[in-house]
Amino acid sequence: MSEKTASVPADQVINLGRRRLMAGSATVIAASMTGLAKAADTSSAPPPTSAGKPLPPYVAWKDPNAMIVHTGNTLETKRAAFGTSIITPADQLYIRNNLPAPNVSIVADRDAWEISVEGVKNPRKLTVKELKSMGLETIAMVLQCSGNGRGYFPSKPSGTPWQVGAAGCVIWSGVPVRAVVEALGGMVDGTAYMTGTGGEKLPEEIDPKSVIVERSVPKGAMQDALLAWEMNGAPIPHAHGGPLRLIVPGYTGVNSIKYIKRLAFTAEQSDAAIQRTGYRLSPPGQKGDPSQPSVWEMSAKSWINSPATDSAPVQAGLVQIKGVAFGGINAVRGVEVSIDGGKTWQAAKFVGPDLGRYAWRQFVLPVKLAAGTYTVACRATDSKGNRQPEERMENAAGYNNNSWRDHAMQITVV
Secondary structure, eight states: OOOSOOOOOGGGOOOOOEEEEEOSSSOEEEEEOOOSSOOOOTTSOOOBOTTSOBOOGGGTTSOGGGEEEEETTEEEEOGGGSOSSSSOOGGGOOEEOSSOOOOGGGGTTGGGOEEEEESBSSOEEEEHHHHHTSOOEEEEEEEEOTTTTGGGOTTOOSSOOOOSOSEEEEEEEEEEHHHHHHHTTOBOTTOOEEEEEEOOOOOTTSOGGGTOOEEEEEGGGGGGOEEEEEETTEEOOGGGTTTOEEEOTTBOGGGSOTTEEEEEEESSOOOSHHHHTSSBOOOTTOOOOTTSOBSOBOOOEEEEEESOTTSOOBOSEEEEEEEEEEOTTSOEEEEEEESBTTSSOEEOEEESOOOOTTSOEEEEEEEEEOSEEEEEEEEEEETTSOBOOSSOOOOTTOOOOOOHHHHOEEEEEO
16 A cells, blocks of 8 residues: 555544534433544645554544554554543544455445345345435444454464554444344345445455455344444544444454445355454464354453553552453443452442443552552453453464453553
């Protein structure tokens, strides 16, 4: 991908300001979402991040001080950039694309984008405009790359060495998939999976199934899934899947298909490589195959954002240990913090509103620390009593790392 300057598409030059949003019937969201997207200076190259790599032109509107640029298709949020306001602003949200995004012209007329719905009794194509007449729901959800935490695997699996920043808590608005299915007569008999197909332009002269972004999840995931056109109160940025994205709460990000052009209810999983052999929990040293578990549901996870290893030295005295915790497919029930590497634990307090089952919670634990070095860790427990494990689940690609020991860090107090 070229690093030369390009004009920022108009749909990305958005300033959300501060909004109050509603998620669910009883939850008020009070989240500051500033600078959702920023205009780029087209007279020079995009500004470099503190790591030295410039932002790619298609995301030049993001905050360069909040991002770690791994490649043109992989940008990570810095640990210290998460803040304490629950919602991750678009200009700080990570980027992970399996294929280059389609031409930005697809968002010139967002309502005209079409999706084909199959495996229902009355299959048909629907425009975004038509979808908007079929229903509306809003949901807050942790969006997390399957490889978030891969950088802690000592085996150094291939792929981006994410630490904690391939994740964010995002608000999506769109039509419930279940409402679309109902409007089209219900699913056909024998359905076992919901399959989404992305609208990226495929390279020519190769087997499309070898590269197409097409994922299948169990049909039960449909109950909370959305066909979303809005993110954090604004049209979904092109870089994050606009004009239309399939949102599958509680599942890893690869299952929330960007630029969705086909939604099918199928008896079998997709035969695309990304489903058949990719994103499988393969034993170390083995290649993926359909007999291995697919990377679907997320589990309980937490990490500490402050004090961060890349922030200023910690001063002795009262220290506020802050972070995020979520339950994955279940709601998060509680989180504990250790300042001695897991020997002893203290219950932390959740702060801010509860945005629902699929969102993360901010937590804080005030502790008095004398000068010295501390190994600080945290562990979450979900609503069903599942506790974040101490050790990672070893696998060839470094997926689904929710080990609290891996995510622990040393801080020096002066």
